[in-house]
Amino acid sequence: MKQSFNTIINSSNLVLVDFFADWCGPCKTLAPILKDVKKELGDDIKIIKIDVDKNQMLSSKYQVRGVPTMILFKNGKQLWRQSGVIDKNGITSVVRSHL
Numbered sequence: 001m002k003q004s005f006n007t008i009i010n011s012s013n014l015v016l017v018d019f020f021a022d023w024c025g026p027c028k029t030l031a032p033i034l035k036d037v038k039k040e041l042g043d044d045i046k047i048i049k050i051d052v053d054k055n056q057m058l059s060s061k062y063q064v065r066g067v068p069t070m071i072l073f074k075n076g077k078q079l080w081r082q083s084g085v086i087d088k089n090g091i092t093s094v095v096r097s098h099l
Contacts, residue, residue: 005058008048009073014098016047016091019059019069026085027068036088037095045095074098 009015018034020027038047052059052067062071065083072080072095079098 005048005050006076008046010076011046011073012075013043014045014079014095015073016045016095017071017073018047018049019052019062019064019067019071020049021052021067024067030068030070030085033085033088033091037091040088040092041095044099072098 009017016034016037018027018030020030034047034049038045050058052064062069062078067083068085069081069083070086070091071078080094082094
């Protein structure tokens with residue numbers, strides 16, 4: 001997973017990474033919001049989900065202490081980070097500000 005993750009976030013396209021856990025209630029709330037964000041932004045963004053319980057090395061590397069945590073990357077650089085649930089408009093406005 002580590003190598004493909006690095007390849008994905010080093011893309012010149014925006015990549016929104018959702019660090020989540022199956023047992024996390026707010027993560028379940030965020031999932032349909034992210035689907036709506038993807039629908040609205042289409043090819044302008046790639047959204048990937050990382051299960052913190054199955055990818056503890058990645059979670060540790062990016063100091064994910066709570067879930068959900070979203071991190072926006074472009075060319076391997078972290079542009080934005082937020083923990084907790086945000087509505088669709090909040091996420092889309094952040095993404096658009098980095099397009």
